[in-house]
Amino acid sequence: MAQTSIILQTKRVNAYFGKVHAIQDVSLEFRSNTVTAMIGPSGCGKSTFIRTLNRMHEEVPGARVEGEVLLDGSNIYQPGVDPVSIRRRIGMVFQKANPFPSLSIFDNVAAGLKLAGFQRRTVLQEVVERSLRQAALWDEVKDKLKAPGTSLSGGQQQRLCIARALAVSPPVLLMDEPTSALDPISTAKIEELVMELKNEVTIVIVTHNMQQAARISDHTAFFLMGEMVECDLTSRIFTKPRDSRTENYITGRFG
Amino acid sequence: MNIRNQLAANDGRRRLKNQIMCAFLFLAAIVAIAPLVSVFVYVVQRGYQAMSWDFFTQLPAAVGSSGGGMANAITGTMVLVALASLIGVPVGICGGLYLSEFGANSKIASTLRFGVDILASVPSIIVGLFAYAVVVMPMKRPSALAGGFALAILMIPTVARTSEALLKLVPVHIREAGLALGIPRWKVIIFIVLRGSMGAIITGIMLGIARAAGETAPLLLTAAGSQHWSHGLDQPIASLPVQIYTFAISPYDEWQKQAWAGAFVLVLFVFVLNIGTRLIIKRPTIAKD
Ligand SMILES: Nc1ncnc2c1ncn2[C@@H]1O[C@H](COP(=O)(O)OP(=O)(O)OP(=O)(O)O)[C@@H](O)[C@H]1O
Ligand SMILES: [Mg+2]
Numbered sequence: 109m110a111q112t113s114i115i116l117q118t119k120r121v122n123a124y125f126g127k128v129h130a131i132q133d134v135s136l137e138f139r140s141n142t143v144t145a146m147i148g149p150s151g152c153g154k155s156t157f158i159r160t161l162n163r164m165h166e167e168v169p170g171a172r173v174e175g176e177v178l179l180d181g182s183n184i185y186q187p188g189v190d191p192v193s194i195r196r197r198i199g200m201v202f203q204k205a206n207p208f209p210s211l212s213i214f215d216n217v218a219a220g221l222k223l224a225g226f227q228r229r230t231v232l233q234e235v236v237e238r239s240l241r242q243a244a245l246w247d248e249v250k251d252k253l254k255a256p257g258t259s260l261s262g263g264q265q266q267r268l269c270i271a272r273a274l275a276v277s278p279p280v281l282l283m284d285e286p287t288s289a290l291d292p293i294s295t296a297k298i299e300e301l302v303m304e305l306k307n308e309v310t311i312v313i314v315t316h317n318m319q320q321a322a323r324i325s326d327h328t329a330f331f332l333m334g335e336m337v338e339c340d341l342t343s344r345i346f347t348k349p350r351d352s353r354t355e356n357y358i359t360g361r362f363g
Numbered sequence: 364m365n366i367r368n369q370l371a372a373n374d375g376r377r378r379l380k381n382q383i384m385c386a387f388l389f390l391a392a393i394v395a396i397a398p399l400v401s402v403f404v405y406v407v408q409r410g411y412q413a414m415s416w417d418f419f420t421q422l423p424a425a426v427g428s429s430g431g432g433m434a435n436a437i438t439g440t441m442v443l444v445a446l447a448s449l450i451g452v453p454v455g456i457c458g459g460l461y462l463s464e465f466g467a468n469s470k471i472a473s474t475l476r477f478g479v480d481i482l483a484s485v486p487s488i489i490v491g492l493f494a495y496a497v498v499v500m501p502m503k504r505p506s507a508l509a510g511g512f513a514l515a516i517l518m519i520p521t522v523a524r525t526s527e528a529l530l531k532l533v534p535v536h537i538r539e540a541g542l543a544l545g546i547p548r549w550k551v552i553i554f555i556v557l558r559g560s561m562g563a564i565i566t567g568i569m570l571g572i573a574r575a576a577g578e579t580a581p582l583l584l585t586a587a588g589s590q591h592w593s594h595g596l597d598q599p600i601a602s603l604p605v606q607i608y609t610f611a612i613s614p615y616d617e618w619q620k621q622a623w624a625g626a627f628v629l630v631l632f633v634f635v636l637n638i639g640t641r642l643i644i645k646r647p648t649i650a651k652d
Contacts, residue, residue: 220545
């Protein structure tokens with residue numbers, strides 16, 4: 109695979125919840141149009157880490173970040189940078205589907221654009237359809253776009269959230285265990301989607317499912333107790349990892 | 364005897380105890396609700412007898428002559444409630460928004476929250492005195508404005524605290540979804556969080572209005588009363604509670620009958636407001652978590 113440019117990079121990122129030091133000195137690179145999987149045992153800091161990438165970590169009261177995160181070469185934590193502008197460029201899908209309860213399916217997908225000032229109905233319609241198609245949800249909802257977003261099934265809601273995130277065309281998409289609550293069919297749909305999206309979007313995906321990481325990711329980073337143990341090509345992590353802790357985890361000896 | 368047998372042996376006694384407790388709680392509930400029901404039935408009975416079409420269209424009759432109505436007091440109450448809502452609803456909602464979204468855990472917010480709670484339990488006559496001092500005295504006469512102001516102060520705590528409580532019910536992950544989409548915080552709060560709880564917040568507003576509509580003491584001091592149509596917002600204005608009060612303590616049979624009719628209308632108003640709100644909000648708009 110030809111090396112693409114680095115779109116996102118962390119330099120010695122540390123994250124804290126009050127006094128709890130949840131992420132220690134993580135330095136990582138994410139290349140354009142790749143999928144990077146974050147794996148590691150529960151509580152090792154995967155969610156915390158990806159939330160430092162779009163400045164969502166600081167939304168937790170008492171939480172704080174140190175270090176640098178470079179998006180296209182410039183530090184998103186530089187004083188004066190507006191987190192809103194960062195979050196428009198780095199979208200996020202959460203572990204638990206969280207459609208806006210008061211909004212229709214259409215408005216859920218259009219929300220990001222509408223609330224950023226896009227009002228042209230034709231543009232919105234086009235974007236909503238394209239995003240729902242990308243999220244493999246269009247056929248299931250095209251006849252009930254006015255129904256509440258929360259009236260969908262769990263798997264559909266998660267794909268709705270993906271469509272919502274895609275609607276603002278972020279160059280980077282963070283996904284925190286997007287399939288952990290889904291059935292195998294929905295999971296397969298989302299995995300397929302991730303591999304297709306790669307052409308347009310750089311994806312960072314947290315997963316507990318080792319097969320999933322192996323199936324869809326180009327690179328895999330292994331986290332343990334707040335540290336990034338190693339990051340390499342997925343094929344190498346799953347065949348001959350350098351660190352014995354990674355090997356132990358992958359072969360199921362702990363975690 | 365092993366534990367399983369022991370438990371089985373206790374079963375009968377346990378069931379009996381259970382039944383006795385249930386009966387007891389049922390009785391307690393009846394005792395609690397009985398006065399409410401009897402007041403309601405009594406007011407409806409007495410008030411209905413005195414009810415007539417004139418009651419809604421005529422001004423109060425002079426002493427001695429029969430008939431007349433409370434048209435001015437009914438519209439007066441509506442005007443007062445509208446004035447109060449005009450001030451009380453926006454201030455209350457904004458206060459609730461501040462407490463739940465912006466102040467959250469700050470010192471100022473907890474002080475404010477405490478203040479609002481105190482305000483909610485201040486006797487309404489004190490609120491009336493306050494409005495008397497700051498509105499009636501400078502204007503040199505009781506007025507609809509002063510009455511609306513006093514009622515607004517009474518409404519604010521209800522509206523603010525209900526709004527705060529309902530906004531807090533909106534789960535964090537909904538807010539995060541909005542923020543992660545690159546929507547500025549204030550827009551997330553107004554267009555997603557507030558919008559999602561609006562249905563429920565309206566209930567809070569209705570309860571505030573229902574409370575304000577029945578207040579008498581502060582109105583005696585601020586809006587006074589009137590046997591005529593209102594001549595303007597800076598003039599005294601009639602209201603149902605004050606009219607009921609005036610007529611009920613009078614020695615005249617005709618007036619006392621009218622007071623019952625007024626009570627009936629007031630109860631009906633509060634009742635309809637409650638039922639109406641419940642119908643508007645058929646189901647909670649905050650979706651299952
Ligand atoms: N709000 C919080 N306040 C304090 N500590 C927290 C908070 N959220 C997470 N932590 C701590 O930070 C550490 C990392 O948590 P994080 O949620 O990032 O783990 P994770 O790898 O995503 O786990 P999982 O796979 O279970 O989702 C944990 O030790 C957790 O206890
Ligand atoms: Mg997690």
